[in-house]
Amino acid sequence: MGSEGLLWRWAGGPGANQSEGLRAPRWALPAVPPATPVMLLGDSGVGKTCFLLQFKDGAFLSGTFIATVGIDFRNKVVAVDGVKVKLQIWDTAGQERFRSVTHAYYRDAQALLLLYDITSKMSFDNIRAWLTEIHEYAQKDVVIMLLGNKADVSSERMVRTEDGASLAREYGVPFMETSAKTGMNVELAFLAIARELKQRAMQLPDVPRFQIHDYIEAQQKRSGCCAFV
Numbered sequence: 204m205g206s207e208g209l210l211w212r213w214a215g216g217p218g219a220n221q222s223e224g225l226r227a228p229r230w231a232l233p234a235v236p237p238a239t240p241v242m243l244l245g246d247s248g249v250g251k252t253c254f255l256l257q258f259k260d261g262a263f264l265s266g267t268f269i270a271t272v273g274i275d276f277r278n279k280v281v282a283v284d285g286v287k288v289k290l291q292i293w294d295t296a297g298q299e300r301f302r303s304v305t306h307a308y309y310r311d312a313q314a315l316l317l318l319y320d321i322t323s324k325m326s327f328d329n330i331r332a333w334l335t336e337i338h339e340y341a342q343k344d345v346v347i348m349l350l351g352n353k354a355d356v357s358s359e360r361m362v363r364t365e366d367g368a369s370l371a372r373e374y375g376v377p378f379m380e381t382s383a384k385t386g387m388n389v390e391l392a393f394l395a396i397a398r399e400l401k402q403r404a405m406q407l408p409d410v411p412r413f414q415i416h417d418y419i420e421a422q423q424k425r426s427g428c429c430a431f432v
């Protein structure tokens with residue numbers, strides 16, 4: 204699959220400081236995009252790459268599972284109330300052996316989509332460990348959303364929707380079940396994040412704060428789909 208590129212600290216990832224790390228030849232440096240970094244996290248196999256590809260290209264690659272190596276990224280521009288927000292979405296490797304690579308990117312991320320697989324109890328049980336890591340490495344005010352992916356495979360469900368919702372409530376983060384295969388709630392997850400980040404950036408003292416939970420619930424009601432926030 205064509206990738207927009209592996210992300211290197213010197214190669215202009217958002218927040219990347221070019222005095223850090225390796226120096227690349229001038230021709231190899233992409234322009235630094237004015238993009239908002241969003242990171243996909245979760246165990247290997249929960250569907251992070253598919254989730255990103257569904258959002259970016261509206262496609263789902265079934266069949267062979269090719270684990271991500273290190274970290275990869277794609278850009279997508281979304282419109283929030285007529286204002287363009289460029290998301291740079293980092294697809295991280297869920298495998299333990301790449302953890303030290305992904306840790307290096309946490310602090311630059313403005314939003315984190317944390318996925319588990321509703322057919323894998325272990326991926327759900329590991330969410331607490333992921334949240335501990337997030338609190339250790341990410342910015343204090345990073346936007347976090349919990350997503351129970353593969354909701355299309357209901358016959359193999361091992362994690363109840365209520366359990367996902369309850370864990371999200373415990374940590375005070377919004378929650379949705381999603382499917383990278385059917386596209387269910389994929390765009391909504393990114394739009395809610397983009398809206399939250401845009402509102403934060405433009406927050407005026409007298410204007411009430413944007414409520415991401417309310418936004419997701421309203422959008423779900425409008426589409427007649429399944430809100431669990």
Ligand SMILES: Nc1nc2c(ncn2[C@@H]2O[C@H](COP(=O)(O)OP(=O)(O)OP(=O)(O)O)[C@@H](O)[C@H]2O)c(=O)[nH]1
Nearest residue numbers: 247248249250251252253270271297353382383384
């Ligand atoms: N049915 C179904 N299968 C999915 C869904 N999302 C991903 N898959 C499948 O799950 C497997 C793993 O998907 P990936 O997107 O590669 O998983 P990942 O989280 O990126 O894995 P790492 O790169 O190792 O971290 C693949 O075989 C996908 O086809 C989904 O929403 N529904």
